[in-house]
Amino acid sequence: MILSCLMSLVVLSAFKLTDGPNPLVGRWENTRIFQGAKTSLIGNFKSDGTYSGFINKKAFVTGKYQMKHDTLYIDDSTCGTGYTGIYQVQFFGQDSLKFHVIRDTCQGRREGTDNFLFRKMK
Amino acid sequence: MKKLYLILVLTSLVLVVSQSAFTDSEPKTAAELGRKLFFDPILSKTQKISCASCHKEEFAFADTSAVSLGVRNQKGVRNTPSAMNMKLQVAFFWDGRANTLEQQALMPIENPIEMDLPVKTAVWRLNNSKTYKKLFQAIYHEAPNQDNLAKALAEFERTLETNDSPLDDWLLNDNESAVSESAKRGYVLFNGTKANCVQCHFGADFNNTEFRSIGLYNGKTLRDSGRAAITKRPEDLGKFKIGALRNVAITPPYMHNGMFKTLREVIDYYNDPAQVVPHAIGRDTLLAKPLNLTEQEKTDLVNFMEALTDKRFAGKLQQLKNTQKNQLK
Secondary structure, three states: OHHHHHHHHHHHHHOOOOOOOOOOOEEEEEEEEEOOEEEEEEEEEOOOOEEEEEEOOEEEEEEEEEEEOOEEEEEEOOOOOOOOEEEEEEEEOOOEEEEEEEEOOOHHHHHHHEOOEEEEOO | OHHHHHHHHHHHHHHHHHHHHHHHOOOOOHHHHHHHHHOOHHHOOOOOOOHHHHOEHHHOOEOOOOOOEOHHHOEOOOOOOOOOOOOOOOOEOOOOOEOOHHHHHHHHHHOOOOOOOOHHHHHHHHHOOHHHHHHHHHHHOOOOOHHHHHHHHHHHHHOOOOOOOHHHHHHHHOOHHHOOHHHHHHHHHHHOOOOOHHHOOOOOOOOOOOEEOOOOOOOOOOOOOEOHHHHOOHHHOOEEEOOOOOOHHHOOOEOOOOOEOOHHHHHHHHHOHHHHOOOOOOOOHHHOOOOOOOHHHHHHHHHHHHOOOOHHHHHHHHHHHHHHHHHHO
16 A cells, blocks of 8 residues: 555656746836836846846846746846845736745845836737 | 919918928927927027037937037037936936036036036026027926026936837847847857956946946046046046946947047957056956957957947948948958
8 A cells, every 4th residue: 555655656756747837938017106207117038047127128137037936036147146036926817916025135136126016018 | 363363372371381380390398498409509608519519419419529629619528428318327427527417417508618608698598589488488387597498408318218229129029130149149248257347337228327447547648537526535536437338339439538439449448458558547456357358259249239229320330330441441
């Protein structure tokens, strides 16, 4: 009995339990007031694990990211490699999300990201 | 009789159309008023120089000489920076002596070697212009004064944002053909630890808020102390506002003194600053060692910077590249 249970576990573990498609892939936009003016912040997350950030559609940062379940690990050239930001990503359906900082020592990235609502761009 | 009638009708039509065209081109917003002022030599003593005389629109509102000529052909002291992409900036001029665009806008008007017109006199002129009096009243509900003059100019400058370069197209729209493979390599180099340009040139306009010395001050042949003239701090000797890089490929020559004629010269400088300026004072430690870039890497960096040129200036960029090629022959 025990052996058959163990065998079942071994068989089951051989199957990859996929997380499904990465829900972060795509372009997400937040609009806020910055220095008294309406400012757009866009993150373009690609399926190859790279992303780019845009302020008012001006590219300003490029980096790498990884999604593990609802946790985002993010690195970029501006904050420096090795200064990985870790965020919990809260999805609201398929068309909006919020990032909640778990740990990020890079102030600029944290201030631009934490707790802002981003909507998926078409 | 019929002919005369027809002529009268046609003439009236032409007059009506031309009048309405004139009315339609009248500024209706602060930014449009600012544009009119920016291009108007009324703001200079001799009425021969406008802001646009040095901030030339076709060159991304920068100039094409090391220093610009003000009233009476007086030479300026520093290279004219581009007036584009100012919205996100927090300091203005090479030495950061202005903290807002409104502050910045009035200083060249009063500068004796630039437009040489006291702001009070500029305001007096505007108040004595029926057109400007009417426009300021319509837009600001008051007569021209120092504040609304500065605001109008600043509002115009804030419209000069560019966000449609090949780099933006590549990264935002996933358009792989928007930039060359060389430019892509250049971007990797720019952000990587070998060239490390991103340490200073980061942000939406590829500059940050700091002042840095790249070693263009030696107290002898290079005597512009930069930020130190404002802060009076010795540690600021030779520090200048980090130059924004959008449209940089069409704004030669480069640096606060315009000493580098091409982007290639700039890259060669960064590759080994001590070779170009051997006894610099206060050069940033980021530039302490040569970069040892290969010729291909230098080309890739130049191509990357060219990819920061807004598409509206694509023709001008090609023209400049052709000129530079011909000069090398």
